[in-house]
Amino acid sequence: MGTDVDSVKGHTNARADEDIRRVDPTIGDLIVMQALPIGAYAAPVSAPTERAVNLADVARLAGVSPATASRALGGHPHVAAATRERVRRVADELSYVVSPDASRLAGGRTGRVAALVPHLDRWYFAALLDGLAGALRSAGLDLLVRCVGGAADRAEQLQRMPGRRVVDAVVALAFEVDGWDGADVPLVTVGGPPSTVPFVTIDDLAAGRQAMDHLIHLGHRRIAMIEALDPDQRSEEPVGRRVAYEQALAQAGLPQDQDLVATVDWGGVEGADAMARLLGLRHPPTAVYAHSDEVALGAIRTLRRAGLRIPDDVSVIGVDDHPLAELTDLTTVRQPVREQGALAGHMVATALSGGDPGPGIVLPTQLVVRGSTAPPREERR
Amino acid sequence: MGTDVDSVKGHTNARADEDIRRVDPTIGDLIVMQALPIGAYAAPVSAPTERAVNLADVARLAGVSPATASRALGGHPHVAAATRERVRRVADELSYVVSPDASRLAGGRTGRVAALVPHLDRWYFAALLDGLAGALRSAGLDLLVRCVGGAADRAEQLQRMPGRRVVDAVVALAFEVDGWDGADVPLVTVGGPPSTVPFVTIDDLAAGRQAMDHLIHLGHRRIAMIEALDPDQRSEEPVGRRVAYEQALAQAGLPQDQDLVATVDWGGVEGADAMARLLGLRHPPTAVYAHSDEVALGAIRTLRRAGLRIPDDVSVIGVDDHPLAELTDLTTVRQPVREQGALAGHMVATALSGGDPGPGIVLPTQLVVRGSTAPPREERR
Numbered sequence: 001m002g003t004d005v006d007s008v009k010g011h012t013n014a015r016a017d018e019d020i021r022r023v024d025p026t027i028g029d030l031i032v033m034q035a036l037p038i039g040a041y042a043a044p045v046s047a048p049t050e051r052a053v054n055l056a057d058v059a060r061l062a063g064v065s066p067a068t069a070s071r072a073l074g075g076h077p078h079v080a081a082a083t084r085e086r087v088r089r090v091a092d093e094l095s096y097v098v099s100p101d102a103s104r105l106a107g108g109r110t111g112r113v114a115a116l117v118p119h120l121d122r123w124y125f126a127a128l129l130d131g132l133a134g135a136l137r138s139a140g141l142d143l144l145v146r147c148v149g150g151a152a153d154r155a156e157q158l159q160r161m162p163g164r165r166v167v168d169a170v171v172a173l174a175f176e177v178d179g180w181d182g183a184d185v186p187l188v189t190v191g192g193p194p195s196t197v198p199f200v201t202i203d204d205l206a207a208g209r210q211a212m213d214h215l216i217h218l219g220h221r222r223i224a225m226i227e228a229l230d231p232d233q234r235s236e237e238p239v240g241r242r243v244a245y246e247q248a249l250a251q252a253g254l255p256q257d258q259d260l261v262a263t264v265d266w267g268g269v270e271g272a273d274a275m276a277r278l279l280g281l282r283h284p285p286t287a288v289y290a291h292s293d294e295v296a297l298g299a300i301r302t303l304r305r306a307g308l309r310i311p312d313d314v315s316v317i318g319v320d321d322h323p324l325a326e327l328t329d330l331t332t333v334r335q336p337v338r339e340q341g342a343l344a345g346h347m348v349a350t351a352l353s354g355g356d357p358g359p360g361i362v363l364p365t366q367l368v369v370r371g372s373t374a375p376p377r378e379e380r381r
Numbered sequence: 382m383g384t385d386v387d388s389v390k391g392h393t394n395a396r397a398d399e400d401i402r403r404v405d406p407t408i409g410d411l412i413v414m415q416a417l418p419i420g421a422y423a424a425p426v427s428a429p430t431e432r433a434v435n436l437a438d439v440a441r442l443a444g445v446s447p448a449t450a451s452r453a454l455g456g457h458p459h460v461a462a463a464t465r466e467r468v469r470r471v472a473d474e475l476s477y478v479v480s481p482d483a484s485r486l487a488g489g490r491t492g493r494v495a496a497l498v499p500h501l502d503r504w505y506f507a508a509l510l511d512g513l514a515g516a517l518r519s520a521g522l523d524l525l526v527r528c529v530g531g532a533a534d535r536a537e538q539l540q541r542m543p544g545r546r547v548v549d550a551v552v553a554l555a556f557e558v559d560g561w562d563g564a565d566v567p568l569v570t571v572g573g574p575p576s577t578v579p580f581v582t583i584d585d586l587a588a589g590r591q592a593m594d595h596l597i598h599l600g601h602r603r604i605a606m607i608e609a610l611d612p613d614q615r616s617e618e619p620v621g622r623r624v625a626y627e628q629a630l631a632q633a634g635l636p637q638d639q640d641l642v643a644t645v646d647w648g649g650v651e652g653a654d655a656m657a658r659l660l661g662l663r664h665p666p667t668a669v670y671a672h673s674d675e676v677a678l679g680a681i682r683t684l685r686r687a688g689l690r691i692p693d694d695v696s697v698i699g700v701d702d703h704p705l706a707e708l709t710d711l712t713t714v715r716q717p718v719r720e721q722g723a724l725a726g727h728m729v730a731t732a733l734s735g736g737d738p739g740p741g742i743v744l745p746t747q748l749v750v751r752g753s754t755a756p757p758r759e760e761r762r
Binding site for chain 2: 112120121122123125126127129130133134137142143144145146147166268269272294297298300301304323324326327328329338
């Protein structure tokens with residue numbers, strides 16, 4: 001089900017969910033580029049695997065000096081063919097490979113990419129990481145995971161960004177990297193706001209409009225928003241999912257009532273608390289737009305405890321398409337999370353193989369109608 | 382709410398949830414050791430951080446040769462005090478640290494630990510990894526994540542186990558490592574079955590008994606089990622959560638009806654399908670014991686779609702205490718997942734600092750009664 005936000009400058013409307021669009025954030029206006037198949041970003045890099053056997057073991061069993069063994073394995077011309085053959089056979093039997101760290105230090109490559117992750121135990125971040133790990137693995141790159149904490153820790157981690165002796169590149173998962181002063185390895189962000197470094201993300205404004213326009217089309221006039229904000233995010237700018245709320249109400253000629261906006265941290269319990277606040281209003285909402293499925297599921301718990309039926313008494317919509325959204329019959333706006341992680345991995349591989357990862361990729365979102373939304377009661381009479 | 386399984390040889394009953402018990406799997410009988418605070422396992426190892434600056438930069442700015450700079454920073458005695466002071470001041474200003482890879486290759490330490498993870502995007506694995514990452518970080522160790530796929534890929538990854546040139550240790554997340562032929566780095570398992578290598582896990586039999594005994598105490602006589610099995614797990618032995626079902630029924634004098642057992646892969650949709658099969662029985666169950674909360678939530682969706690009320694018509698219990706279990710008011714058996722990951726990290730740090738990580742740790746589980754279980758209808762009349 002599409003929405004009409006073409007008029008919104010600098011944002012893309014999602015019409016087809018296979019569409020991959022690239023945005024140049026320095027211009028602001030949308031540049032729609034031809035969609036590339038995901039595989040097109042992949043670039044193989046030699047695989048970092050090794051075993052416990054060392055060169056001395058190979059040399060001893062082959063009956064040669066370590067220097068000769070090294071030359072034989074390196075394809076050096078001044079080694080007799082029979083010796084080279086013998087050394088290689090022994091090395092194969094022992095599954096010996098050259099130490100990747102040692103060889104990469106010489107070549108300036110570690111074979112590793114670091115992911116900086118604020119909340120490893122939340123589904124969204126785990127799904128991003130899963131996609132990233134898969135793409136890196138297929139490019140022969142190892143994934144180093146560094147958890148980052150609150151705002152102070154993020155700033156410190158960005159200051160002490162792992163450099164080229166530790167990793168070949170860094171991927172920041174869903175947090176702002178402005179102020180990162182450019183270390184000596186490529187940086188890619190995924191799931192955060194569009195950035196001056198290569199990024200992969202969704203259009204939060206378009207996603208929010210899909211949710212809000214659905215509720216408005218159903219006939220709801222009193223719509224609450226449970227806004228989720230990362231307390232450690234530094235930006236003062238209103239995020240796309242909030243802008244979508246205000247814009248949709250304004251375009252539908254509906255009044256803005258700040259009582260209908262509850263702002264909490266991301267999380268189910270937080271959503272439950274916010275819903276309780278909204279139920280305490282003199283005129284409670286007939287529909288709730290939550291910034292994530294987990295927040296929406298929390299709101300639903302509060303509604304059920306209050307004896308209200310969903311969607312008969314109150315409609316609820318989330319954003320994400322969390323795996324449990326399907327199980328709990330939650331209407332939501334689906335974002336492709338694993339795909340965002342995979343694309344970030346492909347961008348990294350492209351950059352490391354000397355290619356151009358491009359300025360950024362914005363993936364489309366899609367309304368998924370399930371059983372938690374319906375017209376308000378007065379409309380259904 | 383405790384259960385009585387003391388008679389079960391080789392398994393521990395959970396009485397207090399702060400209790401940490403250590404088991405020697407080679408003996409079989411339980412050895413209960415004094416609980417240790419989590420911090421007791423921690424052992425600091427030097428932190429792997431660095432910046433883009435290299436030794437030549439430091440030398441140039443300090444006006445000395447790189448060799449002199451290296452001796453000055455290394456505390457070599459044959460460097461004038463003034464020179465040493467100047468070099469160190471420059472190094473501090475540039476935030477220069479010795480390349481961790483280069484210095485660790487010399488010392489035989491990489492500062493990294495690899496986690497082998499079958500399903501990164503599932504809550505359980507992400508929570509294990511979150512705990513592991515935190516413990517490793519506090520020990521100054523970096524976390525390398527390798528996703529492993531199905532049975533064939535697991536076997537291959539264990540064959541190509543990262544060795545001491547890549548990592549200092551390996552942690553296998555919730556899969557069997559029997560047949561691993563011992564590389565040159567320590568291996569720890571977490572969340573899997575007790576093993577001959579150091580392990581952290583829960584007592585699946587005790588957890589299953591807590592769930593089953595709760596349903597039996599409520600008066601249920603016709604109890605179904607939705608058994609979740611990893612199709613890529615190689616063991617032919619029945620797992621603890623299944624043994625618990627059979628044992629609890631037998632001890633309560635209830636018949637075993639194989640129609641009441643549905644075996645599926647871990648997952649919500651799988652749980653929903655299994656519940657549909659159980660509802661098709663001539664005599665459907667009055668209660669369902671699911672091996673995980675996600676499986677239980679799937680079963681609940683099917684029950685609701687069939688117009689059945691929970692717990693009025695059917696009781697449902699899971700295992701895990703997934704964050705959404707609280708939001709969906711699901712009765713469950715809580716296992717400390719993040720804590721298992723953290724303890725595995727502490728065991729690794731202990732081993733790497735020359736300590737003895739011990740044979741293994743079994744953490745207790747706990748029944749959490751919420752709104753999805755109640756006595757069967759006939760009992761409530």
